[in-house]
Structure formats: structure tokens, C-alpha cells
Amino acid sequence: MTVTIDWENLGFSYMKLPYRYIAHFKNGQWDQGELTEDATLHISESSPSLHYGQQAFEGLKAYRTKDGGIQLFRPDENAKRLQRTCDRLLMPQVPTDMFVEACKAVVRANEEYVPPYGTGGTLYLRPLLIGVGDIIGVKPAEEYIFTIFAMPVGNYFKGGLVPTNFLIQDEYDRAAPNGTGAAKVGGNYAASLLPGKLAKSRHFSDVIYLDPSTHTKIEEVGSANFFGITADNEFVTPLSPSILPSITKYSLLYLAEHRLGLTPIEGDVPIDNLDRFVEAGACGTAAVISPIGGIQHGDDFHVFYSETEVGPVTRKLYDELTGIQFGDIEAPEGWIVKVD
Structure with missing residues (x-):
């Protein structure tokens, strides 16, 4: 056939x-x-x-x-x-x-x-x-x-790897503090449909969700995990029991440290301290990495590296991970399973 x-x-x-x-x-x-x-x-x-x-x-x-x-x-x-x-x-x-x-x-x-x-x-x-x-x-x-x-x-990015903008919506939570946020269940995604639609109606790629307890810290980006790169060469991702543990994120944490020489950090990401990041992105299976150009929160709009260009560290991480996935770059032990 x-x-x-x-x-x-x-x-x-x-x-x-x-x-x-x-x-x-x-x-x-x-x-x-x-x-x-x-x-x-x-x-x-x-x-x-x-x-x-x-x-x-x-x-x-x-x-x-x-x-x-x-x-x-x-x-x-x-x-x-x-x-x-x-x-x-x-x-x-x-x-x-x-x-x-x-x-x-x-x-x-x-x-x-x-x-x-x-x-x-x-x-x-x-x-x-x-x-x-x-x-x-x-x-x-x-x-x-x-x-x-x-x-x-197909390739998630039709026009190549390009940054997009995201919206923080304080009035919606992705998951409850002690709920099923860390589990991959359909209900979590059903809860994201309305805020996602509202964000797209305002021409944003998706929603950034804050922690459900205080609404002061970034948790997830749509159905993906957030990461930021600091000027001190730190790869920072949020740590919370209500975040889905992304396999892509943990792969990037490893590669950031062992291939790019960055310092991996899992911890709080306060929304009032975004200036520490020179680059930011969302990561997951579908896109691997979605570079974040800017974030709208209320009347404030914060731009990271650029709204039109991908940051150099984000680009290196994307190339390293996709190179491993397609077999062009040697993978860490146990990461690849051949289909024979």
C-alpha cells in the first residue's frame, strides 16, 4: 500500500x-x-x-x-x-x-x-x-x-520557530491546590477551554495560569510548562504540586545543565519579578518549545528577549532536543527506544 x-x-x-x-x-x-x-x-x-x-x-x-x-x-x-x-x-x-x-x-x-x-x-x-x-x-x-x-x-511552527504572546487571567485557575493538576486527566483540559478561548479572542496564543492559592506565581502556560532563562545562565521552571510534570521540561532541565552548562532551578516564579528573565518559553510534546515574546497581565505588558526573534539559548535548547529526537544528536542513555 x-x-x-x-x-x-x-x-x-x-x-x-x-x-x-x-x-x-x-x-x-x-x-x-x-x-x-x-x-x-x-x-x-x-x-x-x-x-x-x-x-x-x-x-x-x-x-x-x-x-x-x-x-x-x-x-x-x-x-x-x-x-x-x-x-x-x-x-x-x-x-x-x-x-x-x-x-x-x-x-x-x-x-x-x-x-x-x-x-x-x-x-x-x-x-x-x-x-x-x-x-x-x-x-x-x-x-x-x-x-x-x-x-x-506536522511541524508545530509553520513559519519556523517564532515567539508569540500570552495572557495572564487572574479570574481562572487551571487546577485546585490539592486537586488533579499533576495528573494528565481530561478534566484539567476541559477547565482550560473557556479561558483559552477568551485569550485567543484577544489575539494571544494562550493563557498563563497562576498558582491557585495566591495568584502571585506562574504555574503553567496553556497546556504546557513555563521556563525562563536568566542573565546569569539559569534555566528556571516553576515547582508546584498542581503542575503537570512535563517530560519535555525535565528533558530540557537535564540538557540545559549537561549540554549547555546552565544552572537548572525549580522554584517559585513570581509575576512581579519577570525582569530576571532574558528569555522565556513554554514546553511540551506538541511544540517542544514555544518561545514567549511577551506576557500581558492587567494593564502591564512584559517583553522578554523579543516579540519577533527567538532568544539564543531557547534556540540552542530546541535544536539540541529535536536533534536527539530525530536521531541527529547523541541522546543521554535510555532516552531513545528504537522501533524495529
Whole structure:
């Protein structure tokens, strides 16, 4: 079969591919799981995932390398994060080996849809875990479905890596102080839809959320993690129990220290002390890094490096990480899993 796709103009949208993975949890254990061509999940109308939000998901990518090979970037870390989310929502953990092997199986089955090297495109994988069964009342499900589907996606930045502006909205919180902010659950994203729409209506890329307790410290940027670069060569990211622990962020923390010689710092990022940063950005799986040009907070607009140009450190971090992901730069041990 020959796939006809305009690889240079892929966006970030759903595309039904031939195969996906599905496994069922019943009677206290997972079955063997299998690949299927059925893109529809058949579940009870009373499934707890539909009514009470007992569901979790992940996001990761497969990359085509220069020699034609395919590799995953730190899928074991996605498995571990999903396991932490499972613990928070009283869902059965998906074992790491099961998770990684299922990802590899989906990539192999849809290999023709992995974008060619050099296009900037990747095969995006969406693992999803949902509570199912005939349950009414707020309690955990007894049965679960774990599935992984995939789609080719393009380079996040159509015109290259460019800064955009973000809006701080004090009247909305992404998560409660002791809620599910550190878990990758759909409810966190549902809560961001309205403030995100309002920010975009004012021509900002997205919302920057402050800490829910005091509204004085930066926590997250849309659905990504914030980072700032100081004049003293520090790589600073917020630290809070209500922030989703980004695999991209922790990868950048490591690379900032061990490849660029920066000092990594996790701590408070007060909004009244943004002058300490000469560069800033948001990081996550979709864009890797989104450079932040400026931040609007009330009547104040703060510009970091530039509204039109990417800072030199941000550029180096982006090139280093994407070089590792596409196999052009040697990766730290254990970061890359080959799909053979």
C-alpha cells in the first residue's frame, strides 16, 4: 500500500489510521491486548469515564531518522506518568513494558504514516485509559479499556520557530491546590477551554495560569510548562504540586545543565519579578518549545528577549532536543527506544 499524504503541510488534527491497540482490564487483570482496525470504542452508557471523569491519557511521538529508522522518545516516562495518574484516580496501572510494547506495535502497524525525515513531521501517539462498565454513582469502575491510536502531525511552527504572546487571567485557575493538576486527566483540559478561548479572542496564543492559592506565581502556560532563562545562565521552571510534570521540561532541565552548562532551578516564579528573565518559553510534546515574546497581565505588558526573534539559548535548547529526537544528536542513555 502506498500512502499519499502532503507531508509538508500536515497540521495537528485527527486522521483515522488502519490500526490501533486495545486492551481490557477485567476480573483484576489485563488481557493480552491486540491491534484492531475498529476505531470505535464500544462501552456502556453508564461508564464512569463518561459521567465522573475517570479517565487518563498521554501524548508522545515517533520520529523518522535520517537512515529511515523509527524511534520513540522516553516512552517509559510517559508510562510512569500514566501510572501516577492511575493511582490518583483509583485506576489499574498499565505496566511499563505493556505500555512501551503497545506503542511500538502501533507504530509498526502504521509505519507508512510516519512522516519522512526532514519534513519536521512525526507520528503522534495518544494512549487513553478509561473506566467502563455498568456503574451509577461516584465510585471507581471495575473494568477498564486501554487504547493507543496514532496520526501523523506536522511541524508545530509553520513559519519556523517564532515567539508569540500570552495572557495572564487572574479570574481562572487551571487546577485546585490539592486537586488533579499533576495528573494528565481530561478534566484539567476541559477547565482550560473557556479561558483559552477568551485569550485567543484577544489575539494571544494562550493563557498563563497562576498558582491557585495566591495568584502571585506562574504555574503553567496553556497546556504546557513555563521556563525562563536568566542573565546569569539559569534555566528556571516553576515547582508546584498542581503542575503537570512535563517530560519535555525535565528533558530540557537535564540538557540545559549537561549540554549547555546552565544552572537548572525549580522554584517559585513570581509575576512581579519577570525582569530576571532574558528569555522565556513554554514546553511540551506538541511544540517542544514555544518561545514567549511577551506576557500581558492587567494593564502591564512584559517583553522578554523579543516579540519577533527567538532568544539564543531557547534556540540552542530546541535544536539540541529535536536533534536527539530525530536521531541527529547523541541522546543521554535510555532516552531513545528504537522501533524495529
